[in-house]
Amino acid sequence: MAPPSVVPALSDTTLRERFEQLRKSFGVPFAVVDLGTGELNHVPAAWLPIDLDVALPVLEEIARRGRPAVVEDCAPLLVLAVPLLPDDDLPCSEVAVATFLTQAVADAEHLAAAAKAVRVELETLQHWALTQPIWPPHAVTQLSDSVCRRVSAEAENKKLRTQLTSVSQHLLQTFEELNLLHRINERLSLSMDDHQLLELAVEWLSEVLPAECLLACMFEASPTGIHQLPRQWIYTGECPLPIDELDQFLDRLGPDAKQSMVVLDQDETSSPTWYYSTVREVISVPIRTGNSVIGWLVAINHSPSARRQSNQFGTLETSLLSSVASMVGMHSGNVRLYNDQSTFFESVVRAFSSAIDAKDPYTCGHSERVARISVLIARQLKCSKEQLNSIYLAGLLHDIGKIGVDDHILRKPGELTLEEFEHIKQHPTLGYNILKGVRQLQHVLPVVLHHHEAWDGSGYPGGLVGEEIPWLARIVAVADSFDAMSSDRPYRAGMPAEKLNKIFHSARGQQWDARVIDAFFAVRDEIESVIHLDRKQLSLDVTEWNVIY
Numbered sequence: 001m002a003p004p005s006v007v008p009a010l011s012d013t014t015l016r017e018r019f020e021q022l023r024k025s026f027g028v029p030f031a032v033v034d035l036g037t038g039e040l041n042h043v044p045a046a047w048l049p050i051d052l053d054v055a056l057p058v059l060e061e062i063a064r065r066g067r068p069a070v071v072e073d074c075a076p077l078l079v080l081a082v083p084l085l086p087d088d089d090l091p092c093s094e095v096a097v098a099t100f101l102t103q104a105v106a107d108a109e110h111l112a113a114a115a116k117a118v119r120v121e122l123e124t125l126q127h128w129a130l131t132q133p134i135w136p137p138h139a140v141t142q143l144s145d146s147v148c149r150r151v152s153a154e155a156e157n158k159k160l161r162t163q164l165t166s167v168s169q170h171l172l173q174t175f176e177e178l179n180l181l182h183r184i185n186e187r188l189s190l191s192m193d194d195h196q197l198l199e200l201a202v203e204w205l206s207e208v209l210p211a212e213c214l215l216a217c218m219f220e221a222s223p224t225g226i227h228q229l230p231r232q233w234i235y236t237g238e239c240p241l242p243i244d245e246l247d248q249f250l251d252r253l254g255p256d257a258k259q260s261m262v263v264l265d266q267d268e269t270s271s272p273t274w275y276y277s278t279v280r281e282v283i284s285v286p287i288r289t290g291n292s293v294i295g296w297l298v299a300i301n302h303s304p305s306a307r308r309q310s311n312q313f314g315t316l317e318t319s320l321l322s323s324v325a326s327m328v329g330m331h332s333g334n335v336r337l338y339n340d341q342s343t344f345f346e347s348v349v350r351a352f353s354s355a356i357d358a359k360d361p362y363t364c365g366h367s368e369r370v371a372r373i374s375v376l377i378a379r380q381l382k383c384s385k386e387q388l389n390s391i392y393l394a395g396l397l398h399d400i401g402k403i404g405v406d407d408h409i410l411r412k413p414g415e416l417t418l419e420e421f422e423h424i425k426q427h428p429t430l431g432y433n434i435l436k437g438v439r440q441l442q443h444v445l446p447v448v449l450h451h452h453e454a455w456d457g458s459g460y461p462g463g464l465v466g467e468e469i470p471w472l473a474r475i476v477a478v479a480d481s482f483d484a485m486s487s488d489r490p491y492r493a494g495m496p497a498e499k500l501n502k503i504f505h506s507a508r509g510q511q512w513d514a515r516v517i518d519a520f521f522a523v524r525d526e527i528e529s530v531i532h533l534d535r536k537q538l539s540l541d542v543t544e545w546n547v548i549y
Ligand SMILES: [Fe+2]
Pocket: 398, 399, 427, 451, 452, 480
C-alpha cells in the first residue's frame, strides 16, 4: 500500500476547495478515502484512525447518496463521513472522514468500550481524546449539513456564472455577426455588380474575422457546371499563396471542397501530406444561388486579435463566413433575376412597339420618335427621373391600340369617312384595355388613354379639358402631332417646318397646353435632330442615355 499523502491528493481543484471548506468549518482534521482504490489518500496529524475494511461499504453508500452521514455513533465517539461531490454529474469517488468526541470521558472503562467499538488502540484513543473539543452530536450533523448545502449552493452559483459567461460570449458573437450582416445589407443595392458586392463583403469581414487573408470570387454558373478559368479573386491581407494557384488550392482541400464548406485546422495542415506549408488554417465556404455554386469565400490563417486569443478558427468565424456567403449568394441571385426580368420586360415593350410599326408600315419608327421627342420636351419641363422613364415607355406604347384597328382604315390614303374616323378613335381605349392587366405598365395607362385629348376639350376619348388631361399625356400629344404632321407619307410629303411651327403657335392654349408648346419650341432644334439622324436603340432607363439621337 502506498503511504497516504500529507496533503489531500484530490482529483480536481473543486474537490480540494470543498475539502478545505470542510476542514475550516469544523476545525478538526479530516482524512480522505479514495473509494476507487479503497485506500486513504490523505491522513492528517491528530486524525483518529478508522477500520477501513468495515467502513468502506458504508462510505460507498454515503457517496452514492451524496449527503453527509454518521458512520458510527458510539458514545463518546461519532464518526462522520462527508462525500466530496464533483461539480458535474460524475459519481462521487472521494469521501472525507473525521471522528468527533461527543462527551467528556467519564472513566477509563467507558473509553475502553468505545475503543473496542471503533477498533482502535485504547492508548491511541486516550492520547487523541486529550486534544479534542467536545461536540454535541446534533451540532456535528447540523454543521455538516450546513457546510454541504453551502458547498452545493456555491457549486450551483459557479455553474450559473459559467453558463452566464458562455451565454454572454455567444450573445456577443451573435451580435457581431448580426451587426456585420446588417451593415452589409444596408449597403446592398440592385445596381451593385458581383465584383462590388464581393469587395464590400471582404472589406467588412476583414474588420471582424481575424484572418491573415480573406478571399472571394464569383463567376457565371454555366448550364454544364463547368466553369472557365481563371476566375478573378478579390482579397484583403497578405495571401500566402500565388493568386493563380487558388483554383488548384480549392481542389486540394478535398473532393467536395467546391460544393461544400471545408474547415481545416492545424491538426490537418501539420500532416506530412499537406501540400501548402504557408497555410495553417482554412475555412472555405461556397457562395450559392439556388442550387448553383457561383463562387467561394475563403479565410486563410487565423491571426489572434486582441479580443480572442485563440490561434484557430472557431465556430464564430465559420458562422460569419457562412452567413456572409449566404447573403452574397442571395443578393447576387436577386440581381441576376432582376436583370433577367428587366431584359425580358424591355424585350416585350420593344416587341409591342414593333407590332405597332408592322401594323402601319407607313408610319414606321413613329413610336420611337414620339417617345424621344416626348423625353426632350419633358426634360425641358424639368420632369422627374421617374416621369422621364414613364413618358419614354408611354411614347413607345401610346398607339398600341392600333393593333385592334382595321388595316384598310389604318393604311387608307387620303381623307377618312366619319365612320372610319370613329373607328380609329377607338385606339386609345383599345390600347388601355390591352395594357391594363400589365402591372409594370400601370403608370403609362393615362398617357395611352388620353394622348388624343385636346386642351379645349375637343379631343377624345374623354373630351377632357385643360388640366383634367394627365400631364404626361399633354406632352405626348404634342410630340405625336408633330411627328404625324412632319413625317412623309406615300400619299403626301411631310409638312414644311415653317407651316408646322405656325400651326403649333396658333393652337397654343387651344389644342395643346401652352406650357408644353413653349417647351417644344425651346428644344425645337434637338427635335429636328431626332427626326433626321440615324438612331441607336436606347435603354428604357432614360438616366442611362448619353445622347438622345
Ligand atoms: Fe394615337
